[in-house]
Structures are given as structure tokens and as C-alpha cells.
Amino acid sequence: MTISQLIRPAHSFRLTPVVKVASFHIGRASAFRATKTIENGAVNEAVVLPPKDKVAGSYHWDFERLLSLSLIPLTIASVVNGAHPITDLFLGVILPFHCHLGFDAMITDYYPSRRSPVLNK
Template sequence: MLSSTAVTAKANSTTAHTPDRLHGSLHWDIERAASVALVPLIASQLAFGASPVTDTLLGVVLPLHLHIGFGACITDYFNTRKTPILNKLMTATLYASTAGVLVGCYQFNTNDVGLTEFISRTWTA
């Protein structure tokens, strides 16, 4: 027969993933690099105007930055242990939305005026 302490310990046990310091460190580095890269990108667009290079970089870095941020929100507020189905649904929606935004930025930069020119026209309108 099990003691009450053993039963309590067995009932409260959960399985946890194995910590991986490299994955966490790499994720943090990518997150910071995307955040820091936005500063000179936006500054160069404001200073020099529209450029295909900065439009392309902004069309990649900004959706990546937003994807990481919304992914952190989903992880924080819709935990896999508490709401596994909703977490998977929201994560799939995030990936689909990010892919759509990347395609949209590509289309807008190649077939229209570009992101920088669009923003400058919006501000002056």
C-alpha cells in the first residue's frame, strides 16, 4: 500500500520537456536580431526614401518580428497543457498568417509601389 505522500507525489507529477539551452539561446538571438534590424531599416527608409533593398528587407524582417511576438503571446496565454486544441489552432493560424503576409509583402514590393512609398504616400495624403 502506498503512503499518502507517495500518492500525492504521483498525482502531482507532470512530464516536462528536456531543457535545451542551445534552442533557447538561438531563439533569443534571432528575436533580438530582428528587433535591432528594424531600427536601421526604418531609419534608412525615412532618411533616403524608397529603395528596393530596404523594401525587401522590411518585407521579411517585420513579418518575422511580428511572428515571434504573436508566437510568444500564444505560448503565454494559450498554454499547450491547458488548451491543447486551441493552442494548435492558433499556432497553425499564426503560421498561415505569417506566410500570407510574406507573400503579400513580396507581391506589394514587386507589383506595386513598395512598402516605403506606400507608407510615405499614406502619411502625405
């Protein structure tokens, strides 16, 4: 090769590549297969509702409200009296349990099991 073949004018260089490659590609066609649907039944079928029970969900709701209401006097007593072993014990037991039930209710309400089966078990 001569020097004239190695040295080219600047206007002869291509700024874009000759072969364009997609910025995102997957080599296997198996990655595009349809996934298994989670929903049961057809779209126009009626939903089968369970029989009505007046106290079906009230026990855990009442227990959550009892925990929430018990935190009010415990917090006030802890602020007024300062650090005391009895109030610290009750706050240390009730507060994490209250947080656990709250996060569980949030996941159940806002992440339905058919959309996120891993998170809502």
C-alpha cells in the same frame, strides 16, 4: 361563447405566464456530461522536468533579438532615404517574419496548451 365571456375586466388578466420557462435550457441531458480532462497525472504528483540544457531555448531567442535589432536601422534608413527598393525589400521580408514570431511567442506564453489545445498547437 357569449360576448361577456370573451370580454374580461383588465384586472383578471395575468401579467406573468402561468407556466414559467427557464430563459436558457437544453433539451438533452447529454449536453451536461463531463468532458475529458486534458491534464495527465494526479494533482499531488511531482512534475518530471527535462534534463537541463544551457542552450535549449537560446537559439530562437537570439534570432528574435537579431530580427528586432535589424528593424531599427532599416526603419531609420527608410525614413531618412524615403522609398528605396532595397530597404523596402528587407522591411517587407523582415517585418512580417518579426510579427509572426512575436504572435507565436505571445500564444505560447499566454495561452498554455493544456488550457487551449486548439489555439496552441
